Amino acid sequence: MSDSLSGRVIACHECDNLHHYELIPEGAKANCQYCGNLLYRNIPDSINRSLALYCTAFFLFIIANVFPFLSLELSGRVVENVLLSGGWAMYQMGMGELGVLIFLTSILFPLIVILGMLYLLIPVRFGFVAPMAGPVYRVVNAILPWSLVGVFMLGVLIAIVKLQDLANVIFGPALVALALLLVVYTAARANFDPHTFWSLVNRNHLGLPKENIEDSKILNCHACGYLSLYKKEHQRCPQCTTPLHHRKNNSIETTWALLLTAAVLLIPANVYPVMTVIRFGQGEPNTILSGVIHLIEAGMWGLAMIVFVASIVVPLLKLIILSFLLITVHNRSTWRPRDRTSLYRVTEVVGAWSMVDIFLVGLLSALVSLDALSTIRPGIGAIFFAGVVVITMFAAQCFDPRLIWDNVRDKQ
Numbered sequence: 001m002s003d004s005l006s007g008r009v010i011a012c013h014e015c016d017n018l019h020h021y022e023l024i025p026e027g028a029k030a031n032c033q034y035c036g037n038l039l040y041r042n043i044p045d046s047i048n049r050s051l052a053l054y055c056t057a058f059f060l061f062i063i064a065n066v067f068p069f070l071s072l073e074l075s076g077r078v079v080e081n082v083l084l085s086g087g088w089a090m091y092q093m094g095m096g097e098l099g100v101l102i103f104l105t106s107i108l109f110p111l112i113v114i115l116g117m118l119y120l121l122i123p124v125r126f127g128f129v130a131p132m133a134g135p136v137y138r139v140v141n142a143i144l145p146w147s148l149v150g151v152f153m154l155g156v157l158i159a160i161v162k163l164q165d166l167a168n169v170i171f172g173p174a175l176v177a178l179a180l181l182l183v184v185y186t187a188a189r190a191n192f193d194p195h196t197f198w199s200l201v202n203r204n205h206l207g208l209p210k211e212n213i214e215d216s217k218i219l220n221c222h223a224c225g226y227l228s229l230y231k232k233e234h235q236r237c238p239q240c241t242t243p244l245h246h247r248k249n250n251s252i253e254t255t256w257a258l259l260l261t262a263a264v265l266l267i268p269a270n271v272y273p274v275m276t277v278i279r280f281g282q283g284e285p286n287t288i289l290s291g292v293i294h295l296i297e298a299g300m301w302g303l304a305m306i307v308f309v310a311s312i313v314v315p316l317l318k319l320i321i322l323s324f325l326l327i328t329v330h331n332r333s334t335w336r337p338r339d340r341t342s343l344y345r346v347t348e349v350v351g352a353w354s355m356v357d358i359f360l361v362g363l364l365s366a367l368v369s370l371d372a373l374s375t376i377r378p379g380i381g382a383i384f385f386a387g388v389v390v391i392t393m394f395a396a397q398c399f400d401p402r403l404i405w406d407n408v409r410d411k412q
Helices: 046-066 085-092 096-125 133-146 149-163 173-191 194-201 251-271 288-297 301-330 337-367 380-398 402-410
Strands: 009-011 018-020 029-031 038-041 070-074 077-081 168-171 218-220 227-229 275-279 282-286 374-378
Touching: 009 227, 046 096, 046 173, 046 194, 070 149, 070 337, 077 085, 077 337, 085 096, 085 337, 096 133, 096 149, 096 173, 096 194, 096 337, 096 380, 133 337, 133 380, 149 173, 149 301, 149 337, 251 288, 251 301, 251 380, 275 337, 282 288, 288 301, 301 337, 301 380, 301 402, 337 374, 337 380, 337 402
Parallel strands: none
Antiparallel strands: 009 018, 029 038, 070 077, 070 168, 218 227, 275 282, 275 374
């Protein structure tokens, strides 16, 4: 990390409190003293590490999408699929919305993140800046929360366990590549230090020296961390072109609207079947809850707990927590702001894991297609449930946790 950054100012993304940027030991991290959010880390050789890992992730991604993924053998018949098969199966069964969602979150978005980071890191490694580096970084940062490789892998593991009693499951080379991709992709994200990257791209990337700071006029870019002085409405970050705002526009109203929509969709999501398992011409539709009960009856307690938490507890918990945060902000509460910020952080982290049920339905529908022997078909409840997951993720992104701390500062 450059000595030129010392003494400059950094703003916390979650509480908007300002801190002087200080050099820290290698491997250490700096957290906000107010809300506990991570401010920055000092990762040794961050550029080379993350570049090597993203290059490896790219080759593993190709293998995972080209070679056979999982195959199902029953009574001499074999159904073989590739990574794309889950989304394609949903499309063929008349649920194109779910097919597109699975394709975007498990294939396209991870690919964009990997290619985008390679586009940014390779030129920096050789001492120059890629054209349109700011907008590319902005796109990568925006879709990163929707790149759900880890959630998809959990869906794969659950599908394998569920299929063990139905037929012989054959692992393909793509499954091994996907497992390695998850490890490498996670490591690449963990080893990338945005402050080191921007210090090489723009020596003044933290924006303002401390002598220019006036709290009421500071705009903090949530994509790249650049600090700008407020000059006009609809201002953009000069570094990455992200639209800047003192606070997210209509944050409370938008979040309430999304939460109410998700609450309404949650009813049909739990009432209507998410999939139907047909064996030898007979079967019955399964709702989310009945699926959990069947897993318990089959003795799969661990699997049942995972599905119950991801598909029932997490969506309800997000609705309750975000509603609670909105009410406290509306009432201008100063009660335990750090704890409320931590609650918000939890909703951001766990929200995407509810997608495991959608991935599971897509995988099972693609694999179990053996005509009269055994078939699994998605149900209308899966569409409503996917709507709940996506809308609550948008709701968490629309809520501005800095509003929690505004009330605290106003009453000081």
